[in-house]
Amino acid sequence: MDLPLVVGVDGSEPGYRALDWAADEAALRGVPLRVVHGSLWERYEGAALARSLGRPDTRDLAGEIVRVGAHRARERHPELPISLAALPEEPEYALVREGRNASLLVVGSRGRSGVVDLLLGSVGLFVAGHTDCPVVVIRGNHDNRARTPVHGRIVVGVGDRSAAAVRFAAEEAARRGAVLHAVRAWRCPAHETIDHPLITGEPERVHEERAAQALEAALADLPPGAKTERSTVEGPARRVLLGAAEEADLLVVGVRRRPGHFGLQLGRTAHTVLHHSPCPVAVVPERD
Incomplete structure (x- = not known):
């Protein structure tokens, strides 16, 4: 049933x-x-x-x-x-x-x-x-985008624990015939760019490559032929996802749920996009 x-x-x-x-x-x-x-x-x-x-x-x-x-x-x-x-x-x-x-x-x-x-x-x-x-x-300010999609795009934020969120977003995109746009935010610690003036920029490349590898791994189980886009963007995850949501019909984020823990279990990124996303937000529990 x-x-x-x-x-x-x-x-x-x-x-x-x-x-x-x-x-x-x-x-x-x-x-x-x-x-x-x-x-x-x-x-x-x-x-x-x-x-x-x-x-x-x-x-x-x-x-x-x-x-x-x-x-x-x-x-x-x-x-x-x-x-x-x-x-x-x-x-x-x-x-x-x-x-x-x-x-x-x-x-x-x-x-x-x-x-x-x-x-x-x-x-x-x-x-x-x-x-x-x-x-x-x-x-209240979100358009109704389930019946007649505006952008034809579902955005999912890919973090360290995002398997359930990616699966949910992929299924939503398939139902609508929409593109699944997977986004991974990355940051380069400030101290890594100032150790030596001649290698400035190299740490950024390493972090971006790691983000791209993590993104590919998160999407490895998608069915062949799935319509996908991939983005690795430098910056705080909450800012990166809000930017991607400007052209999305649904923004999907995973949130960690810890068994036995009480209180609000959202995290800073989910909390921010829930308040400020320009499109509806799906919050998907990720189990430990």
């Missing part, structure tokens, strides 16, 4: 745009869509929403939100199997729990403290840092 694609909705238009993306993705994958709402979501992201709708009963509001979401998804994909869940618990914990039995989890974000569309909301950040399955985060 195929695991469903789970999408969290909060009743906002950015949230329903994330649902549009999720419905398209579920149709591409041929898996059911599960529309989930945590009934206490408004404590963090939309307290004014319930007041504006004049619905003081949180359970009624939660049911309405998922029903509207299901109707919207069915209009988009009439044959798509859809299930609903209005859960009486904190949204971030509800979604993390739902992610234990999901092929993918999709969340939207409206930003925090009035900074709409610029920074990731608290629920999206928590889910991306704790969920067992891959998570796609779509901020």
Whole structure:
């Protein structure tokens, strides 16, 4: 039995745009869509929403939100199997729990403290840092690029532990007939370029070659004929990936998950691209 694609909705238009993306993705994958709402979501992201709708009963509001979401998804994909869940618990914990039995989890974000569309909301950040399955985060300023790709390119950041992220990105590219653009950032420690003025530049070449070798090794298991591009770019990984994401429909990053460790498990690069990427971001757990 195929695991469903789970999408969290909060009743906002950015949230329903994330649902549009999720419905398209579920149709591409041929898996059911599960529309989930945590009934206490408004404590963090939309307290004014319930007041504006004049619905003081949180359970009624939660049911309405998922029903509207299901109707919207069915209009988009009439044959798509859809299930609903209005859960009486904190949204971030509800979604993390739902992610234990999901092929993918999709969340939207409206930003925090009035900074709409610029920074990731608290629920999206928590889910991306704790969920067992891959998570796609779509901020309010992201175009819907699952159904009609804009660039025809999926970008994946290749680090020291990226096997799951590369596999996920390759599968996404294959579903869309898109190019897989694998990017490896590299840095040359400053002290290696100033030891001797006559060999300045040589250390940079060595580090770039090592990056290229690591990139080739990461892509070694891709199927023959896969459409790929490779880039090794000097600079901080977060800056390099944000630059590559300018011409991508999806940016994929791996995050290390340590069994028995608690707290947010994202890392600096994933944290930065989640806040600032110009396209949706997929966060893929890498197991030790």
